[in-house]
Amino acid sequence: MGFMSDIWGYPYRLGITLFLIVGTALLTVGFVGIAVWLEKSFKNEKIKK
Amino acid sequence: MKEIIAKIVKLITDNQVYRSVFRHGFPTTDANRALVMFSNVILHLHPVRVRRGALKIRFTWCLGGLTFFFFIMLAITGVFLMFYYVPDTRRAYNDIKDLGTVIYFGSLFRNMHRWAAHAMVLSVWMHMTRVFLTGSYKPPREFNWVVGVLLLVLTLVLSWTGYLLPWDQLALWAVTVGSKMAEATPLLGNAGPFGQEIGMTPANDVRFVLLGGTVVGQSALLRFYVLHCLGLPLVSAVLMAVHFWRIRKDGFSGPL
Amino acid sequence: MEISALIKKTAAETRSPEDTALVWPNLVYIELISILLATAVLLFLSLVSPAPLEELASADTTPNPTKAPWYFLGLQELLVYFDPWLAGVVLPSMIIVGLIVIPYVDPNPNGKGYYTFSERKFSVLGFTFGLALWYILIVIGVWFRGLDWSWYWPWSDSSIHMSVTAVKLVDLELIIQNMFGLSADPVMTLGRYAPTVSNIITVLLFLGYYAVGFTIPFLLLRNFFNQLGMIRYNLVMFFFLSMCGVPLKMFLRLIFNIKYLLVTPWFKI
Structure with a gap:
């Protein structure tokens, strides 16, 4: 498979790919985490009242 | 002491001039707190009462209001900058230099203008995220979301047109990169798909319209200047009026 | 909707005074404080980080790399992978149109006016994924692209050109x-x-x-x-x-x- 050769070589294609995947996943989890946190924090407030 | 203050207050407030401006007492009673909303045109953007849920900072994060505030800030600092700036390729760069060296508070105003612009782009994005996460675009507020998206686009274009004005390398090449993309517009750009098929050349396509020429030069600077200082802010102001009016009519989508 | 029905609906949505608060002082003061804080932050940033001014614009010398403003760097990063008509025109247009249609294609009545992930998982996940993609591309464009738009890790020497035998x-x-x-x-x-x-x-x-x-x-x-x-x-x-x-x-x-x-x-x- 010639077109897959040198995957670790410059320009670090596998590194960039992993960076993209991990970065996007982390950011998505972060945003969803914010949504979940806010959902919970408002729910708790309602119970208190 | 209290008596003296009361006397001074009476002196200031108990006359025809004061009453012609403020038509009610201090907003210390509920009646006056309502009246202040009715009689003040800026405060009138608000209703008299608002749902308690909408008051939670954790709900809105003040992002929409802050975006508007940054816009006001940009208008004020922008007017100041316009006194010292001429959109002439032979002058513009030196005018910006003068702001930093010979004009009192010139660099402060320029820095404030720049930071407020960055802040506005970011706060628009975050405001939009907040509105999405609270589902505040759902009926009956669908159209206001659309207006919001248009305002987002306007914010970005406003920022981008302002980027060219200092006429330094950063400005010229950032705008060159951007206008290269315009050239690639399908149908309307000479380098875009089907562009040449329908007769687009560098001298009549959408990039030419944007720059007023085939390169980023004097016409482009003038176009960007007029759009940045006049055209786009006017359109934004109209859309903002619609945006705020709709919120005023529909109310906050707050909880409770 | 008929006017009478609209009025009825509006009346039904109007809450009792206990559910609402006076805007003055409750909201007005929050706004005032947030404006003051924002002004303070802007002043601080203006003092510690002044606006840049490079050399006079010249068509003869092209800076390397030429970068768009940071908020467009995600699109510029896409230029590596897509032709300009896609990265610069069609994809941004699709983002804008896609955002515009959101309220019209989301019939879920839940989650109106409050934060929730559990009641609208697909829409929140879809939106935040797009957002994450937008931001990660900007991060790459701002911090990971250097000379010749090559990839530079934070520990790479950004002053030397990367090998051209890509x-x-x-x-x-x-x-x-x-x-x-x-x-x-x-x-x-x-x-x-x-x-x-x-x-x-x-x-x-x-x-x-x-x-x-x-x-x-x-x-x-x-x-x-x-x-x-x-x-x-x-x-x-x-x-x-x-x-x-x-x-x-x-x-x-x-x-x-x-x-x-x-x-x-x-x-x-």
């Missing part, structure tokens, strides 16, 4: 052609378009991506389809699949060195 990129149709030993002769001629067998396969693969993407939820998640209805479903799936297509194309290019998935005389994807 990987050789191939079009998907050539890979298919070589892999299956297909003929390089065109099978037909339609004006300027003279496709080979492998070219037709790439067209089918491209359309197949959308076809399969549209069909799978229709078959397996019929509830999802029924909730949305025909028009909304097609709009949602079109924008969703296009959004997922962006990172997919990037991975194909990064891992398999594929330059174009689809080549026509007019445009390349």
Whole structure:
């Protein structure tokens, strides 16, 4: 498979790919985490009242 | 002491001039707190009462209001900058230099203008995220979301047109990169798909319209200047009026 | 809606005084404080980080790299993977139109006016994924691109050019052609378009991506389809699949060195 050769070589294609995947996943989890946190924090407030 | 203050207050407030401006007492009673909303045109953007849920900072994060505030800030600092700036390729760069060296508070105003612009782009994005996460675009507020998206686009274009004005390398090449993309517009750009098929050349396509020429030069600077200082802010102001009016009519989508 | 019904509805939504608070002082003071804080932050930033001013603009010397303003760097980063008409025009337009249609394609009555993930998982996940993609591309454009728009890790020396013997990129149709030993002769001629067998396969693969993407939820998640209805479903799936297509194309290019998935005389994807 010639077109897959040198995957670790410059320009670090596998590194960039992993960076993209991990970065996007982390950011998505972060945003969803914010949504979940806010959902919970408002729910708790309602119970208190 | 209290008596003296009361006397001074009476002196200031108990006359025809004061009453012609403020038509009610201090907003210390509920009646006056309502009246202040009715009689003040800026405060009138608000209703008299608002749902308690909408008051939670954790709900809105003040992002929409802050975006508007940054816009006001940009208008004020922008007017100041316009006194010292001429959109002439032979002058513009030196005018910006003068702001930093010979004009009192010139660099402060320029820095404030720049930071407020960055802040506005970011706060628009975050405001939009907040509105999405609270589902505040759902009926009956669908159209206001659309207006919001248009305002987002306007914010970005406003920022981008302002980027060219200092006429330094950063400005010229950032705008060159951007206008290269315009050239690639399908149908309307000479380098875009089907562009040449329908007769687009560098001298009549959408990039030419944007720059007023085939390169980023004097016409482009003038176009960007007029759009940045006049055209786009006017359109934004109209859309903002619609945006705020709709919120005023529909109310906050707050909880409770 | 008739006016009388609208008035009735508005009246029903009006809360009792206990649920509401006076705007003065409750909201006005929050606004005042946030404005003061924002002003303080802007003043602070203006004092510690002044606006840059480089050399006088000159068409003779091109800076390396030439970077757009930070909020457009995500799109500029896409230029590595897509032609300018896609990265600079079509994809941003699709983002804008996609954002505009959101309220019209989301019939879920839950989650109006409060934060919730549990009641609208797909929409929140879809939106935040797009947002994450937008921000990660900006991060890359701002901090990971240097000379010649090459990739620089934070520990790389950003003052030396990266080796120019970069990987050789191939079009998907050539890979298919070589892999299956297909003929390089065109099978037909339609004006300027003279496709080979492998070219037709790439067209089918491209359309197949959308076809399969549209069909799978229709078959397996019929509830999802029924909730949305025909028009909304097609709009949602079109924008969703296009959004997922962006990172997919990037991975194909990064891992398999594929330059174009689809080549026509007019445009390349």
